[in-house]
Amino acid sequence: MARIVSLTLTFVVLMFSLASGKEPINLGALLPMTGSVAAFGQMGWDGFQTARKIQPEALGRPVELKLSDTKSDKVDSANAVSRLIEKEKVVAILGEMISGDTIAAGDYAERAKIPMISPTATNPIVTQGKKYIFRVCFIDPEQGRVGAKLALENLKAKTAAIIYDISQDYCVGLKTFFQREFTQSGGKIVSETMFKTGDRDFTPQLSRIKSMNPEVIYAPIYYTECALIAKQAREMGLNVPILAGDGVQAPEFIQLGGKDVEGVYFTTHFHEDMVDNPLAKKYLELFKKDTGKELDAFAAQAGDAYFILIDAINRAGSTDPEKIRNAIVETKDFNGVTGKITMKPDGNAIKAMVVSKVKDGKFAYVTTIMP
Amino acid sequence: MPDENPKRDKFLTFISLSFLLCFLWYADNHFSNYTLRILNNIAIFIILAVSYNLINGITGQFSLEPNAFLAVGAYTSAIFTLSPEEKLRSFIIEPMAWPLSEISLSFPASLVVAGVVTAFMALLMAIPVFRVRGDYLAIVTLGFGEVIQVVANNIVSVTNGPLGIKGLAPHTNIWWSWGICIFTVLCVVRLVNSSYGRAMKAVREDETAAMAMGINAFRIKTLAFTFSAFFEGVAGGLLAHLITTISPSLFTFLLTFNLLIIIVVGGLGSTTGAIISAVLITWGGEALRLVEEPISVLGFEYEGIPGMRMVLFSLILIFVMLFARSGLMGRNEFRWAILINWLKRRKTSEAKNQ
């Protein structure tokens, strides 16, 4: 009996491989599908899948995405990446979403010489000293500096208060570089308060900020916390403009915050109105059709990571990881979802930064800045 | 039942350890890096489970602090092995405090330091902590774990805050992890079988009675606590150099829960159970990744549902506890005599059947 089953199985497997004709190209998708930042992983997965629908092939071979869950945890990130490389034999990896877990996975990928592109790991130390690790997002210093400029020049603020999440590298990174730029350019930080991921009550921090009368609040945090902070601030009559980073660009930000997030400024990667190339337009359309949601910054960059990788594989003309890596470095003015992207040899991306604002329950375009 | 035979048992232990070493040698040369990584994880979790079991199972003090000890051990060893250049490079928020920024030690030395620092911290903690008992002890130790994590986020000039420490050399290999694992198990087994170990069990069964018999319960508890802290600290160092980066988010109370699950599923108080269950749960967590992959059997396409792994894990956990109520091993330990007996009985019954 067992023999019959195994024979049939082999037969079925054979049939399938014959039916698809060509051997697929295996790419790894390393995402936090469970655990504390599962929401980001699910956003990234939506992005990858939409992108794959648009470009399902590379070098005339079908692309297969092997999803591996990191449980939002370093041990599992390292396990997952080694599984992708050793067992699934992937030629390149897309992910992780969080800097800390990308570092954990990146160390392994670097040693195995498998290129890896992270959509949203913004911390500078992620690509530091690495040859095979890339990202399509900005790094924290750039965004922090642009945020400071925005506060000083566009919002004409001399004093700022900062509220940030002490347990997220993203938030601490943005805050540090905002603070440096802002004080160096003559601004003054009147209050600096913190909270920890999972906190939902920010009233004492905000009361303190209110008593210091700043002209702007810099809140470089993720969308859930930022929406709640805006809500609680408006409730206590703190009506100072809030400035945030790309972590708030998700439809949930407006759903959660409602009218309280009106007027929140943020630095980010793209704005729907500014999307001009056909690939991005197609992506936007398909994403909305498939998920029924507005495109968020996480999925947009996931899409870009995928497109850049496929483009690199096509240019390399091979699935050799070394050649793919070299092709990624040569990416120049790639027309992606979030605009023109150029890769630097240090693994970071050069691209324009968009400033947006919440207006009438929608994200409205304000300006574009080249960092 | 044949008597315990110390000479024969020692010999058998020696033989089986040699087999294990041969297996590891074979694994090191032939297995993929992925399998080796899981083997490393297993070794580290055995160290953690066995030493955590000492305080929770053998001494019966329900405490929830291993994430704190692991964090202290991991950070200590990481800070000491990280090269000064890397320290200069990755501490971008605040430069690292002198003299930590200059010090660098070899990997084995850093493990010892990690163990000693963690054990010392346990010693200091024991004085206030063991004033409370039972579930109150659990919550106080849980509190310590949370405090350590918060502190690690805040003292940026030592820990690099939430950015964590990265760029550690991948020192942990199969020999280090399994070597220390075997050493830990031997140490713990010896301790449990010594008069101290019997005192620990006495404290577990009835603290008042143990004290009436002249056992200093506080000292015994502190001994178990410090001893387990030492090995947890060393395991922290191993873990740090296995994944080559650490940050406070690695050491949440979920890590403690994971260890608690391991020792209870194995059978609280059984070192053998802790080992078996550490192997099963560490390996099982990876094996369950199957359910998240697309599978096609006989034309049926199963898409693979992301996240199913954890759902299944929790269901299996509940069922195991419902059916093996005192864990897989209860409080029993593996003994050569039991195995030999069982083999003999099988032989005779086979002979009878024929």
Next chain:
Amino acid sequence: MDLSFATQQVIYGLTLGCLYGLLAIGYTMVYGVLRLINFAHGDLLMVSAYVAFFGIIIFSLPWPVAFLGAAIFTAVIGILIDRGAYKPIRKSPRISALITAIGVSFLLENLALVLIGGRPKSFPIPTLFNGSLSIGELKVPVLSLWILSLTLVLLVIVIGIVHKTRIGMAMRALSRDIETVSLMGIDENRVISFTFALGSILAAFGGVMWCMRYPAVEPFMGVIPGLKAFVAAVLGGIGNVTGAAIGGLILGLAEVLIVAIQPDWSGYRDAIAFCIMIVILLTRPRGIMGENLPD
């Protein structure tokens, strides 16, 4: 720091404290009867939040119906958890039940994650609970008044049930000695189910109130409040209903006041809360209201 600032912080602290308290009461009741730390209790908050959310958004029920439905549904889930995961191992070591509790907690979180998704949902707040009153310089959110009064009413009801009714008497008896009670002809499983139902209803109300105050519904929303409520219950003397409420208030007030008075320490907020708990437990090893029973 002036008086109105301080009063304002006390109002915020009390609001947060009451939310912790509501959860802590459920924790403490289950503990009192079964000596079981029900780690899944915090996740019931998440369950009730999702039920209320779907009730209002998808089935467009009026909010009182949705809230009541959430309470009933959560109570049923609470009883089911007890029957399925805790009852079969009531005679086993206490720690086994603790592990199944962790298992149930993981199961609820990950089921929500797989079935509903991890992205947070915005909780619709009925107008009745919106806005805030201005008294001089003070701003009192209307919801704070609701939370305070609801907590007080529920606390009185629970104390009344525990001390004045037959089933309450049975609950108190069970907490002393399960075996003797069952010998006296009391169906202990009925009493335990009742306890779980009552505790779950409190968690459900806590969950709905929590969502209106912090309107983001997500699979892991119950973890931190659950942990804090556990701390609050221990702080007050675990097993004691009034103690749990007091513990919740202390924790809420401490968290808010520390940050308000010394914002530089806001990064250490949780650590300070835990340190307060540790200090209190070291001076009163059985919590504030705890009785000095032998183990």
